[in-house]
Structures are given as C-alpha cells and as structure tokens.
Amino acid sequence: MADHEPLQEIDYESLPGGSLSSNLMAGAFAGIMEHTVMYPVDAIKTRMQIVNPSPSAMYSGITNAVSRISSTEGIRSLWRGIASVAMGAGPAHAVYFATYEMVKHELGGNVGTSDDHHPIAVATAGACATIASDALMNPFDVVKQRMQMHGSTYRSITDCFASVYRNEGLTAFYVSYPTTLAMTIPFTALQFTAYESLSKVLNPSKKYDPLTHCVAGGLAGAFAAAMTTPLDVIKTLLQTRGTARDQRIRECRGLMGAAKIIRENEGWGGFFKGLRPRIITTMPSTAICWTSYEMAKYYLLRNDEA
Incomplete structure (x- = not known):
C-alpha cells in the first residue's frame, strides 16, 4: 500500500490537461453517463415543450406525465431513442472535453497556482468545445x-434517421444547429465558469475529490439550465417541426420564426415550459458528467504518471 501513496498526491489539475487520448476517453465516458442516467426525465421535458400538442399529450407536471405515459404507453416508452443519444454522446463528449482542455491550455487557463482564476479562458474554451461537439x-x-414524442411510430433509430432524411432532407438534422449553438454556447460558458469558480471555493487544493466535483457540477448545471431554457424550448420546436400538426411550425426555418410562434401560441410563459424537468435532468446529469470526467481523468493521468 505504501508503494502507491505518492500517486495519491498528484495535483492532476496542475497538469496541462492530460494527453489527448486521456481527455477523449474521459470525455466519452462522462458523456454516456450524463445522457443515459436521466434520460426518462429528459423525455418528459421534450413532451412538455411541444407547442400545440394533442390533448392526449398534454401534461400538468412531471408526476402527471409519468402516470399518464405509464398507463397509456407503458413506462418503457420513456426510454425510446436512448440508443441515439448513447451513440452520439460518447464521440461528441470526447470531442467536447478534448477541445475544452486544449483551448483552455492554449489560452493559459492551466498557468499559475491553484489560487489563480481564468474565467475568460474557461468560458472561451467551453464555447469552442460546444461548437465542435454540437456539430457531431x-x-x-x-x-x-423525434422518438421521445407522444405517438412516435419509428421502429428504431435507423428507421428514424432514414424517415427524416427521406421526408425532410439533410437540413432537418441541422435546422436547429444555429439555435442549439445560441443555447449551448452560453450554457457551456456559464456552466464551465460556474464549475471552475465553485470548485475553487469548495476544493481550493484542487485535488481529486468526487464530492466537490459532484456538488460543483450539479449546481453549475442547474444554473446554466435555468438561464437557457427559453432557447431549449425553441430548439425543441425546430427539431420536432416535421411531426407538428400546425403548418406554420412545419414550415418554420429558424430561431426568430420559432420564437414568434411560441410567443403567439403560448405567451411569454411558453418559453419556460419544461423548466422544472430540465433542471431536474440537468442538475444530476452535469453532476454525473463532471464526477465521471474527473474520475476518469484522474485515474488515466495517475496511470500515465505511474
């Protein structure tokens, strides 16, 4: 046991982000964990954000949604589409964290002592990371x-990909990309800056500490999620427009058009539909993500050092 004690003292945060392979592996692990654990709540959030849903798909809250979905479709329907997010989350988060660590290092975010703070470098690195990962x-x-929606008839993610491409073309997969960036860039900048700031307060020594990583990640995610919910509602409208009953929604082409439709149909309150399940999803998801990432990063760097 004594032979391994020096490894516990590695200040892994003071290293230049670790190797590219370490960040890719840690990021992929974190992404899959983040998106799969809270998937059912995310499915409820998606349904609650749909504009002009059918009467059978209107929910007054999370409990009501779970009860109605369980009784009419079966509880397993809350996991429809999970294979898609699992397939995409691994590579996307690998790119996400690798880009973050690389840009942060290049901008001097790893320079100095544990007391130094680099919010601009962290926010910029987070923004670059999300541009790269969201494209994927x-x-x-x-x-x-599409598969999370009420009444979804897609048999598999392959069937869904093929159907959307056949009926709406390649643009259907990227019509929401500008809106996604408009949401995720501030979300990521807020989350990363809040996480780094909270980590410095809760863990000033910058040693590996799962509890502080978990708490800081959860609080940072909840804050960022609450601030960006209106853009998330717009993104949902654009990504599900092909299945809408309203012709205006089906023909909607971008952020401003979607915002106008939501305002006219739902009022200002429509921009905060799904706020509670979004926070409930994001808070533990980001806590899991950061804890998983820091754990994988720590052990990978420890093995490299050994």
Whole structure:
C-alpha cells in the first residue's frame, strides 16, 4: 500500500490537461453517463415543450406525465431513442472535453497556482468545445427528440434517421444547429465558469475529490439550465417541426420564426415550459458528467504518471 501513496498526491489539475487520448476517453465516458442516467426525465421535458400538442399529450407536471405515459404507453416508452443519444454522446463528449482542455491550455487557463482564476479562458474554451461537439451531436439529438414524442411510430433509430432524411432532407438534422449553438454556447460558458469558480471555493487544493466535483457540477448545471431554457424550448420546436400538426411550425426555418410562434401560441410563459424537468435532468446529469470526467481523468493521468 505504501508503494502507491505518492500517486495519491498528484495535483492532476496542475497538469496541462492530460494527453489527448486521456481527455477523449474521459470525455466519452462522462458523456454516456450524463445522457443515459436521466434520460426518462429528459423525455418528459421534450413532451412538455411541444407547442400545440394533442390533448392526449398534454401534461400538468412531471408526476402527471409519468402516470399518464405509464398507463397509456407503458413506462418503457420513456426510454425510446436512448440508443441515439448513447451513440452520439460518447464521440461528441470526447470531442467536447478534448477541445475544452486544449483551448483552455492554449489560452493559459492551466498557468499559475491553484489560487489563480481564468474565467475568460474557461468560458472561451467551453464555447469552442460546444461548437465542435454540437456539430457531431445535433443529428443524434434530432432523432432522440423525434422518438421521445407522444405517438412516435419509428421502429428504431435507423428507421428514424432514414424517415427524416427521406421526408425532410439533410437540413432537418441541422435546422436547429444555429439555435442549439445560441443555447449551448452560453450554457457551456456559464456552466464551465460556474464549475471552475465553485470548485475553487469548495476544493481550493484542487485535488481529486468526487464530492466537490459532484456538488460543483450539479449546481453549475442547474444554473446554466435555468438561464437557457427559453432557447431549449425553441430548439425543441425546430427539431420536432416535421411531426407538428400546425403548418406554420412545419414550415418554420429558424430561431426568430420559432420564437414568434411560441410567443403567439403560448405567451411569454411558453418559453419556460419544461423548466422544472430540465433542471431536474440537468442538475444530476452535469453532476454525473463532471464526477465521471474527473474520475476518469484522474485515474488515466495517475496511470500515465505511474
């Protein structure tokens, strides 16, 4: 046991982000864990954000949604489409964290002592990371939301991909990409900055500490999710427009058009539909994501050092 004690003292945060392979592996592990654990709540959030749903798909809250979905479709329907997010989350988050660590290092975010703070470098690195990862993840997210909807008839993610491409073309997978970036860039910048700031307060020594990584990640995610919910509602409208009953929604082409439709149909409150399940989903998801990432990063770096 004594032979391994020096390894516990590695200040892994002071290293230049670790190797590219370590960040890719840690990021992929974190992404899959983040998106799969809270998937059923995310499915409820998607359904609650649909504009002008059919009467059978209107829910007054999370409990009501679970009860109605369980009794009419079966509880397993809340996991429809999980294969899509699992397939996309691994590679997308690998790119996400690898880009984050690389840009943060290049901008001097790893320079100095544990007391130094680099919010600009962290926010910029987070923004670059989300641009790269969302380009890869967006089609998988479209498929996920199409399969999460009430009355979805797709037999598999392959069937969904093929059907959307055949009926709406390739643009259907990226019509929400500008809106996704408009949401995820501030979300990521807020989340990463809040996480780094909270980590410095809760864990000033910057040693590996799962509890502080979990708490900081959860709080940072909840804050960022609440601030960006209106854009998430717009994104949902754009990604599910092909199945809408309203012709205006089916022909909607971008962020401003979607925002106008939501405002006219739902009022200002429509931009905050699904706020509670979004926070409930995001808070543990980001806690899991950061804890998983820091754990994988720590052990990979420890093995490299050994």
